[in-house]
Amino acid sequence: MTQKQIEQLLHKPETSHNRQRKWWEYFTFNTDHKVIGIQYLVTTFVFYCIGGVMADLVRTELRTPASDFVAPEIYNSLFTLHATIMIFLWIVPAGAGFANYLLPLMIGAEDMAFPKLNALAFWIVPPSGILLITSLVLGDAPDAGWTSYPPLSLVTGQVGEAIWIASILLLGTSSILGSINFLVTLLKMRAPGIGFHQLPLFCWAMMATSALALISTPVLAGALILLSFDLIAGTAFFNPTGGGDPVVYQHMFWFYSHPAVYIMILPFFGVISEVIPTHSRKPIFGYKAIAYSSLAISFLGLIVWAHHMFTSGIPGWLRMFFMITTMIIAVPTGIKIFSWLATMWGGKIRLNSAMLFAMGFLGIFVIGGISGVMLAAVPFDIHVHDTYFVVAHLHYVLFGGSVLGIFAGYYHWFPKITGRLVNETLGRIHFALTIVGMNMTFLPMHQLGLMGMNRRIAMYDPKFAAINEFCTYGSYILAVSTLPFIINVIWSWIAGRKAGNNPWDSLTLEWMTTSPPAIENIETRPILIIGPYEYGSERAKQVVALSHTDKPFTNSKSPAPQTGDDDESYPAIAAEAG
Amino acid sequence: MQSPAIDPAKTEQNHHHVATVEAQHAEHPDHRLFGLVVFLVAEGMIFLGMFGAYFAFRATLSEWPPAGTPELELLLPGINTIILISSSFVIHNADTAIKKNNVRGMQTWFAITAIMGIIFLCGQVYEYKHLEFGLTTNLFASAFYVLTGFHGLHVTIGVLAILAVLWRSRKPNHYSDQQHFGIEAAELYWHFVDVIWIVLFGILYLL
Numbered sequence: 112m113t114q115k116q117i118e119q120l121l122h123k124p125e126t127s128h129n130r131q132r133k134w135w136e137y138f139t140f141n142t143d144h145k146v147i148g149i150q151y152l153v154t155t156f157v158f159y160c161i162g163g164v165m166a167d168l169v170r171t172e173l174r175t176p177a178s179d180f181v182a183p184e185i186y187n188s189l190f191t192l193h194a195t196i197m198i199f200l201w202i203v204p205a206g207a208g209f210a211n212y213l214l215p216l217m218i219g220a221e222d223m224a225f226p227k228l229n230a231l232a233f234w235i236v237p238p239s240g241i242l243l244i245t246s247l248v249l250g251d252a253p254d255a256g257w258t259s260y261p262p263l264s265l266v267t268g269q270v271g272e273a274i275w276i277a278s279i280l281l282l283g284t285s286s287i288l289g290s291i292n293f294l295v296t297l298l299k300m301r302a303p304g305i306g307f308h309q310l311p312l313f314c315w316a317m318m319a320t321s322a323l324a325l326i327s328t329p330v331l332a333g334a335l336i337l338l339s340f341d342l343i344a345g346t347a348f349f350n351p352t353g354g355g356d357p358v359v360y361q362h363m364f365w366f367y368s369h370p371a372v373y374i375m376i377l378p379f380f381g382v383i384s385e386v387i388p389t390h391s392r393k394p395i396f397g398y399k400a401i402a403y404s405s406l407a408i409s410f411l412g413l414i415v416w417a418h419h420m421f422t423s424g425i426p427g428w429l430r431m432f433f434m435i436t437t438m439i440i441a442v443p444t445g446i447k448i449f450s451w452l453a454t455m456w457g458g459k460i461r462l463n464s465a466m467l468f469a470m471g472f473l474g475i476f477v478i479g480g481i482s483g484v485m486l487a488a489v490p491f492d493i494h495v496h497d498t499y500f501v502v503a504h505l506h507y508v509l510f511g512g513s514v515l516g517i518f519a520g521y522y523h524w525f526p527k528i529t530g531r532l533v534n535e536t537l538g539r540i541h542f543a544l545t546i547v548g549m550n551m552t553f554l555p556m557h558q559l560g561l562m563g564m565n566r567r568i569a570m571y572d573p574k575f576a577a578i579n580e581f582c583t584y585g586s587y588i589l590a591v592s593t594l595p596f597i598i599n600v601i602w603s604w605i606a607g608r609k610a611g612n613n614p615w616d617s618l619t620l621e622w623m624t625t626s627p628p629a630i631e632n633i634e635t636r637p638i639l640i641i642g643p644y645e646y647g648s649e650r651a652k653q654v655v656a657l658s659h660t661d662k663p664f665t666n667s668k669s670p671a672p673q674t675g676d677d678d679e680s681y682p683a684i685a686a687e688a689g
Numbered sequence: 690m691q692s693p694a695i696d697p698a699k700t701e702q703n704h705h706h707v708a709t710v711e712a713q714h715a716e717h718p719d720h721r722l723f724g725l726v727v728f729l730v731a732e733g734m735i736f737l738g739m740f741g742a743y744f745a746f747r748a749t750l751s752e753w754p755p756a757g758t759p760e761l762e763l764l765l766p767g768i769n770t771i772i773l774i775s776s777s778f779v780i781h782n783a784d785t786a787i788k789k790n791n792v793r794g795m796q797t798w799f800a801i802t803a804i805m806g807i808i809f810l811c812g813q814v815y816e817y818k819h820l821e822f823g824l825t826t827n828l829f830a831s832a833f834y835v836l837t838g839f840h841g842l843h844v845t846i847g848v849l850a851i852l853a854v855l856w857r858s859r860k861p862n863h864y865s866d867q868q869h870f871g872i873e874a875a876e877l878y879w880h881f882v883d884v885i886w887i888v889l890f891g892i893l894y895l896l
Contacts, residue, residue: 224720291727299720329731333738337835344824346831348742354755354828359745363738 132630140234142226143630147233148212149528152521154233155205158240159514162196163590165189170552170586173579178569186569187254188247188271194257195275198371199282200240202513206378207232207289209520210317212528214293216621217311219302219639221632224295228288235285243278246271256567258364261349261357265341272342276335283328283335286374290321290328297321302620304639311619311643312401316381319405323370323377323412331367334360358423365416373412375509376476377405379516380447383469386523387451388644389617390466391458395644397450404443411440421489422496430489437487444480448473464538468519471546472512479507482557497567500560506553515545518596525600526614530626531607537599544592551585613658618651619643623658725874729881732843736885739839740892743832754829759821761894769812770890773844776805777883780851780876790866796858799851799872802879806848813841833893840882840889847882850875 137146137153169189172180181189211229215222223229246252253275255264264272297318301310338360340346347353349360380401388395395401417425417433451473460466482504486492495501518541525533555578564575571579613622618641624632641654747753780802786794822830854871857863864872 225724228724287728287731291724291731294727295720295724299718299723325727325731326734329734330738330741333735333742336735336839337739337742340824340831340835346825346835347828348746348831353825354750356746356749359742359749362745363742366738 132627140230142222142230144211144215144223144226144229145528145628145630145632147229148208148210150233151204151208151211151236154237154240155201155208158196158200159205160593161244162193162201163593165193165196167586167590169193170583172569173571174583175580176571176573176576181569183569184254185252187256187267187567188252190567191253191256191275192243192247195243195253195279196240197509198257198375199279200236200243202375202509202517203282203286203371204236205517206317206320206375207286207293209313209378209382209517209524210289210293210320213313213524213621214296214317215300216624216628216632217314217619218297218300218305219620219633220296220300223292224300225292229292232285232288232292235281235288239278239281239285242274242281246274249274258368259338260364261338261341261360262351264338265350269342273339276339276342280332280335283332286324287328290324293317293321294325302639308399308402309639309642310402312384312395312398312405313378313381315402316377316384316405319409320374320377322406323409324374326413327367327370327374330363334363334367337363358420358425361420361423362417365419366413369416369419370409370412372508373408375513376516377408379472379513379520380405382516382520382523383451383472384447385617385619386465386469386519387454388646389523389615389619390461390463390469391455392461392616392646393454393458394646395450396453396456397446398644400446401450404446407443408440411436411443415440418487418492421492434487434489438484441480441484448477448480463522463535464533464542465519465522467539467542468515468522471542472515472519475507475511475515475546475549479504479509479511482507495560497565498560499556499564499566502566503553503556503560506549506556510549510553518542518545521596521600523615524621525603526610527621527626527628529604529607530610531603532610532614533603533607534599537595537602541592541595541599544588544595548585548588548590548592552582552589553585555582555585611659613655616655616658618645618654623654719870721870722873722877725877729877732881733885736839736888739836740888743836743892746828746832750828755827758827758829762816762819763894765812765816766890766894769809769816770886772805772812773809773883773886776802776809777880779805780879783872784876787864787869787872788866792858792861792864795864795869795872796855799855799858799875803848803851803855806844806851806879810841810844810848813837813844836889836893840885843882843885847875847879850878 132143132146137150141147141150168181169186172178172186172189174180178186211223211233214220243253249270251268251271253259253264253268253271255267255272259272259275297310297314307315337346337348341348341350341355347355349355349357351357384395384401415433415437417429418437421430421433455470482500486495486501486504522533522538525531559575559578559582562575564571610626612624612626614626615622620639620643621628641650645651779798783795783798783802786792786798817834822833824831824834854864854875857871
């Protein structure tokens with residue numbers, strides 16, 4: 112380092128650290144990971160509301176057996192757009208939102224590895240979403256289901272299908288760019304002293320998610336490129352009339368879209384792994400088991416895709432292979448579930464909104480997981496394929512898993528992001544309505560599926576009418592349940608009680624700074640003095656006390672005896688403790 | 690958090706102080722090449738997915754290429770392949786040159802690589818014009834055009850990247866033995882495009 116550089120360093124203008132963000136900066140191309148995180152979280156929530164309205168329109172149509180609310184073509188478009196929006200514009204980018212906000216803070220970095228790329232990845236999302244929704248206005252919305260299987264997708268309307276493909280290709284690009292950023296940031300930008308086993312579990316979850324997204328998303332892009340040639344240029348890759356094979360599309364599609372299930376759930380496994388130990392005041396049980404099971408899920412997630420195709424005429428031995436690999440995924444997932452339960456066991460549990468949602472997640476996700484194992488069994492799957500049993504299963508994992516996980520994350524990190532506490536009463540009302548609404552809507556669908564009701568139909572046999580009506584009322588409760596959340600967030604953001612640095616007395620690095628954190632996060636790189644989950648120890652008390660002071664990151668009189676050796680592992684980390 | 694500058698007295702108490710200052714210096718360490726490698730993994734997966742589809746189509750049809758597909762001429766694509774593979778060695782010389790701070794040498798090798806890339810693309814266009822089947826003739830023809838076309842798009846991007854480096858290298862000291870990410874990135878991308886072509890050539894022409 113030259114003398115000049117040292118001088119520059121010492122006289123670095125510090126104005127950025129004193130400045131608060133202006134509201135309009137959140138509407139600009141900003142490279143600050145915290146701005147991008149908030150942009151993601153708010154934008155995706157708006158899309159969640161749009162997708163939710165579509166879901167309620169679908170349920171309203173299904174309240175009665177006849178097609179009497181919307182035209183059947185519109186109904187097809189509604190459920191197609193509902194699924195596409197919820198998957199590609201809500202759950203997947205919401206995970207990216209949390210990752211953007213939290214990863215650099217958790218590893219003590221100033222920002223992500225590629226801030227501009229990061230901003231670009233976000234700014235792809237709103238235009239693609241708007242593009243997708245404008246197809247409704249054009250009168251030719253995609254209506255072949257979110258799976259867009261050919262040959263159906265090739266004959267239902269060229270413009271709508273082309274819009275769908277373009278929109279998914281854009282969102283896939285955004286997801287790949289985001290994943291590159293997360294992976295490089297996690298691998299290369301950890302503060303000194305933060306080895307892999309000192310990482311909070313959310314970081315492990317994002318590592319597994321990003322690797323999976325990087326490997327699987329491009330294959331979907333490949334499939335969609337071929338599909339667009341079929342659609343526009345008249346080739347016949349997936350069109351049997353021209354000698355093509357639609358099953359090849361299904362293979363390519365599910366090679367992405369099954370891993371996508373894990374891309375949608377792993378980040379929230381990470382969220383839950385942060386929320387539960389913090390609010391149970393106990394070290395996490397099985398740190399390494401949870402960390403490595405994320406990687407195991409990633410790997411296994413790549414070799415199970417054909418369980419979506421048991422009725423597509425694939426050979427028997429292939430069915431057997433995919434049945435077995437699918438069932439094996441229950442093992443790493445079970446490891447996580449039991450580790451979380453063991454973490455809570457005997458803890459001083461705080462039943463606040465974040466923890467309630469985390470516990471709701473545990474209970475409901477297990478139901479979805481079990482129906483998943485049922486569906487993995489070939490004989491059972493052939494019986495219920497494309498029935499409401501599948502709809503029930505996927506909503507238990509995606510709503511009961513991912514969405515409850517997102518809400519747990521919202522409530523947990525809201526004080527950090529906004530500097531203010533949420534209203535716990537409204538949070539509890541939100542939780543109660545969500546749990547009641549979701550079980551009313553989706554639990555009876557298992558029965559409907561077993562009785563033989565097909566999914567994706569606007570008209571059905573009158574014998575299913577009573578259960579369907581019940582489900583529809585449940586979906587209205589679900590719609591209402593969002594209102595206390597919206598009111599709570601807006602009200603608390605404006606006038607909530609000040610949160611302080613660390614309202615939950617948490618130990619992960621993002622709580623060791625101000626709320627909201629300063630614009631460039633940190634002045635000097637932090638030195639890790641405690642593992643992320645050493646709750647209950649004497650050292651934890653000291654660190655928590657420190658986190659409430661003015662300069663938690665930069666305080667040089669750290670209470671810890673061992674700040675010297677970067678490679679030293681932290682004996683009190685839960686893997687050993689548990 | 691809001692102290693006006695690094696307080697030397699304070700950092701001194703910190704026995705991490707050397708590491709801290711170094712971390713500050715390497716505030717924005719260059720992860721771009723690693724990022725590009727990760728990106729190329731994703732790119733490779735698109736091709737892998739398409740190759741997978743190609744083999745699946747091959748497996749479903751009893752005769753491949755389907756009956757009546759004209760034989761592919763091997764001479765021109767063979768020459769093209771040799772040109773592209775040799776260009777990978779040519780571009781590596783540029784890397785060696787810039788590491789010796791030889792900007793002129795780097796420019797020469799990059800220019801030669803760009804010309805070889807353009808010759809490859811012209812050869813490709815010539816082949817397209819003289820083939821006896823079109824995009825929609827049959828499954829093999831469609832796969833042939835989409836795969837080679839998609840690869841050709843990547844060659845085009847590679848050539849543009851090389852030309853961009855050449856354009857930037859007009860400014861003296863833009864690239865040096867210390868600072869030459871653009872050169873390394875263009876080279877890495879070019880090698881990637883080359884490797885994909887070798888696989889593609891094997892699958893489409895030889896198998």
